[in-house]
Each structure stands twice: as C-alpha cells, then as structure tokens.
Amino acid sequence: xxxxxxxxxxxxxxxxxxxxxxxxxxxxxxxxxxxxxxxxxxxxxxxxxxxxxxxxxxxxxxxxxxxxxxxxxxxxxxxxxxxxxxxxxxxxxxxxxxxxxxxxxxxxxxxxxxxxxxxxxxxxxxxxxxxxxxxxxxxxxxxxxxxxxxxxxxxxxxxxxxxxxxxxxxxxxxxxxxxxxxxxxxxxxxxxxxxxxxxxxxxxxxxxxxxxxxxxxxxxxxxxxxxxxxxxxxxxxxxxxxxxxxxxxxxxxxxxxxxxxxxxxxxxxxx
Numbered sequence: 001x002x003x004x005x006x007x008x009x010x011x012x013x014x015x016x017x018x019x020x021x022x023x024x025x026x027x028x029x030x031x032x033x034x035x036x037x038x039x040x041x042x043x044x045x046x047x048x049x050x051x052x053x054x055x056x057x058x059x060x061x062x063x064x065x066x067x068x069x070x071x072x073x074x075x076x077x078x079x080x081x082x083x084x085x086x087x088x089x090x091x092x093x094x095x096x097x098x099x100x101x102x103x104x105x106x107x108x109x110x111x112x113x114x115x116x117x118x119x120x121x122x123x124x125x126x127x128x129x130x131x132x133x134x135x136x137x138x139x140x141x142x143x144x145x146x147x148x149x150x151x152x153x154x155x156x157x158x159x160x161x162x163x164x165x166x167x168x169x170x171x172x173x174x175x176x177x178x179x180x181x182x183x184x185x186x187x188x189x190x191x192x193x194x195x196x197x198x199x200x201x202x203x204x205x206x207x208x209x210x211x212x213x214x215x216x217x218x219x220x221x222x223x224x225x226x227x228x229x230x231x232x233x234x235x236x237x238x239x240x241x242x243x244x245x246x247x248x249x250x251x252x253x254x255x256x257x258x259x260x261x262x263x264x265x266x267x268x269x270x271x
Contacts, residue, residue: 002047005194007187009033009145011053012194015044023106027068028191030149036060036238037124037140037149038191042069048072049079057081059120061127063151064137066094067099067107069191069266082120084127088136090117102245126264130180131144132173133161139180146186148199153180154190157206160213160235170254171214171261177207217258218233227255 003014007033016026020041029048030037034056040048049072054074060083062070070093077083085093085258092111103110124213130139133152140149141224153176163170188199196202220230231237235251 002044002051003026004051007189007195010147010187010189010195011188013040013048014194015040015047017043017108019043020106023102024063025068025106026192028189028194029088031055032142032147032149033122033124034058035125036076038063038069038151039072039076041068041107042110044073044231045075052076052079052081056125059084059118059122061120061122061125061140062089062093063086063127063139063148063149063191064134065089066134066152067103067110068128069151070113071110071116072206074115077113077115077117080118082118084120084122085113085117086127086129086136086138089138092136093230100245100248102241102248120260130176132171137176139176140233141183141185143183146184148183148188149182149191150180150187150188150199150203151191153177154188154196154199154202154206155192156225157202158252159206159208160254161239161249162257163249164253165257165260166258168253169261170210170257172212174207174210177203177210182209182223193231214258218262221259221262227259 001016005012011031013029014026027040029040034057061074061084062073073093124144126141127138128141130137130153139151139153162170188196190196216229216234231251238251
C-alpha cells in the first residue's frame with residue numbers, strides 16, 4: 001500500500017503491507033529536489049519502482065542499512081538510479097546477516113546490494129552522521145529550506161526499546177539529538193511519522209527524556225541493582241515486542257545498553 005502526501009516541496013511516500021500494519025509499522029520515503037531519501041522495504045519494492053517509473057529521480061540517499069530503509073537499494077541500483085551510501089552502510093548492505101523472524105515477517109526479504117551503485121551527491125542536501133539508533137545512521141539536512149530528514153533519529157519521545165550494543169548505542173543517540181537541535185530546523189520529517197508538528201520541540205523533549213532515563217538507570221547501576229529490577233522500575237517491565245523478537249529489540253536491551261556504556265565511561269574516568 002502506498003499513500004502519498006505533499007508538503008510543499010516534499011512528497012512523503014508512506015509504504016505499508018498488511019503484515020507491517022499488523023505489527024504497527026509503516027515507513028516513509030521522501031522525494032525532494034528530485035532525490036529519494038531511503039528506499040523502504042522489500043515487500044513494497046514493486047510499488048516504489050512503479051512510482052519512480054512515472055516520477056523519475058536523479059538519485060537516492062540511503063540513511064542506514066536497516067530493512068525498512070535500505071530494502072530496495074539493490075532494485076534502485078539495478079535500475080541505474082545513482083545512490084549516495086556511506087561506506088559503512090554500503091558494507092552492511094553487501095554483507096549477509098541473521099534476521100529474526102519478527103523482521104522477516106514485518107518487512108519481507110532484505111536483498112543484498114550486489115550491483116555496482118553509481119555514486120551520487122546533491123549540492124543542496126547534506127548527509128550527516130547521526131549515530132546511535134544504528135552505528136551507520138545518518139540524517140539529511142537541507143540548509144536552504146531549513147529542513148531535516150531525520151530518518152529514525154526521533155521515532156517518538158519515549159522509545160524504551162533498543163537493539164544489542166553491537167548495533168545500537170542509546171548514549172550516542174543523545175549526542176545525535178543535540179547535534180540535530182543545533183541546526184534549528186524549521187521542519188523535521190520522521191521516517192515513520194512524517195512531518196512533525198513542532199519538530200524542534202519534540203527533538204528537545206526526546207533528548208530530555210533520554211537524558212533523564214539514562215541518568216536514572218546509571219544511578220541504579222551504581223547502587224548495585226540488576227538489569228531486570230532496573231527495567232521494571234525505570235521502564236515498566238518488558239513488553240510483547242521484547243518476547244516476540246527473542247530480546248533482539250527489547251527494554252532489557254535498553255538497560256543492558258546503558259550498563260555497557262556506563263562501564264566504559266567509568267573505565268575512562270578512572271584512567
């Protein structure tokens with residue numbers, strides 16, 4: 001299913017399937033200045049390519065290698081669409097990875113990038129690292145129009161789940177949020193929610209919530225609490241997604257993520 005919404009110079013292409021909707025997800029591809037930002041997920045590839053057939057683009061930017069953002073990069077490259085892909089993102093897109101059943105059910109397959117991608121840059125769009133949500137996460141900044149395409153930087157104010165530390169770092173997300181706020185964007189587009197009303201206000205609220213939540217977890221770690229007790233006290237216990245994903249995307253991971261970075265910070269302070 002494709003739903004197109006126009007926001008002045010930006011078209012939001014919102015993609016979903018019955019399975020992704022059942023899981024509570026849709027994902028957006030944004031078209032601006034003749035450029036696609038991201039490529040959605042494999043199950044909606046035919047719809048994306050049909051849209052491009054009647055709306056030609058100069059190139060596409062892939063913000064990170066997750067299923068719902070890079071799922072059609074191979075289709076685009078094979079069709080001759082030039083791609084802007086950071087080196088670490090491209091490496092992930094070309095490397096097979098284990099994918100949990102919940103990801104395969106929600107997003108379908110994730111074809112590897114096998115074609116040689118023509119390089120692409122747009123002079124008006126800056127692709128900026130915003131690591132945290134993933135270690136290869138980027139955002140796209142249009143300074144002339146004061147518009148931030150935030151990919152998965154926002155998602156919502158209170159995101160209580162995380163992937164394991166080898167794929168996500170919640171402390172780094174705070175740094176990325178602070179960096180985004182220094183841009184003072186007039187518009188913020190989120191990959192799942194579209195145009196955010198009061199984007200800066202929401203980014204500030206998320207930054208504050210994450211700082212407060214990480215601080216609460218840090219204090220309990222110092223007091224000797226275990227992860228399960230911290231999760232119940234600070235995050236309200238595990239939710240269904242944590243069990244369905246076999247702890248791949250869970251509240252328990254959020255606490256473990258903070259603990260592992262907490263130990264790293266303490267070791268650095270002790271030097």
